[in-house]
Amino acid sequence: MILLDRVTKKYNKNSQALERISLHVEPKEFVIIVGASGAGKSTILKLLTREEKPTTGKIIVGGLDYETLKDKEIPILRRKIGVVFQDFKLLPNKTVFENVAFALEIVGVGNKEIAHTVPRVLDIVGLKGKEKRMPRELSGGELQRVAIARAIVRQPRILIADEPTGNLDPKHAWDVIRVLEKINRYGTTVILTTHNQEIVNKLKRRVITIRDGRIASDKASGEYHS
Ligand code: ADP
Helix, strand or coil, X not given: CEEEEEEEECCECCECCEEEEEEEECCCCEEEEECCCCCCXXXXXXXXXXXXXXXXXXXXXXXXXXXXXXXXXXXXXXHHEEEEECCCCCCCCCCHHHHHHHHHHCCCCCHHHHHHHHHHHHHHCCCCCCCXXXXXXXXXXXXXXXXXXXHHCCCCCEEEEECCCCCCCHHHHHHHHHHHHHHHHCCCEEEEECCCHHHHHHHCCEEEEEECCEEEEEECCCCCCC
C-alpha cells in the first residue's frame, strides 16, 4: 500500500513543486499519473523512491513510514520498489543477461540462483533467446524490456515506470505497456507516468492528473486530454 498524506514539496523558497497531495494506492493497482511538464509527476516518484524528502506531509510505502525510516531500512525499501526510466539506463558493455544479473550480483545473490532467475524474468518480458545480445544490438522497445526485467528481478511489490515509452515508436511502446500489464497481473503494483494520450485512453486504468503540484482529478477509468 502507498499512502501520501498532505504531502508538500518545496525545492526552494520561491517554488512549490507539490502542494498537499493526498493519495492512496492499493496493492496490485495499475495507476497512471499524467500532467503537463513541470506539473510535479517526477517529484511524486522521487518522493516514493526516497530520492527526495517531502517538505511536509506523511509518506508510507509497504508499511514503512518514511519519516521514521532508518538508514538500515533503506535496502528494504529499495527492494520493494523497482524503477524504469525513459532512457533505459542499461550498462552498454554488458549483455542482456549480464545487465539483469547485475541487479542480483550487487546484493550478493549467488551464481546458481542468478542462472535460474534471470532466464525466467527475460521470458516474462519476451526476450527469451536474446540473452547474449549487447544493448547496441537491440531496438528501443527491447532495451526498455531489459530495463523492466532488471527492475523486477528482485520481485519488488511496486514497479515505477517513469515515461517508459517516451523514446519509443507506437508499436514498441505498446510492447512495453503489455509487459507492464502482465507484471501487474502477476500481482505487482504499477505506477506509470506518460504523455501518450492514446495509451492512457486505451488502457482504461486509474488516471491521476497532476496540475501545478495538485491533484486535478483522480478517476477509476480515466482519460487524458492535454
Ligand atoms: P514533471 O515530472 O511533471 O515534469 P517535476 O516534478 O519534474 O514535474 O517538477 C515540478 C516542479 O518542481 C517544476 O516547477 C520544476 O521546475 C521543479 N523542480 C523539479 N526538480 C527540481 C529541483 N531539483 N530543484 C528545483 N526545482 C525543481
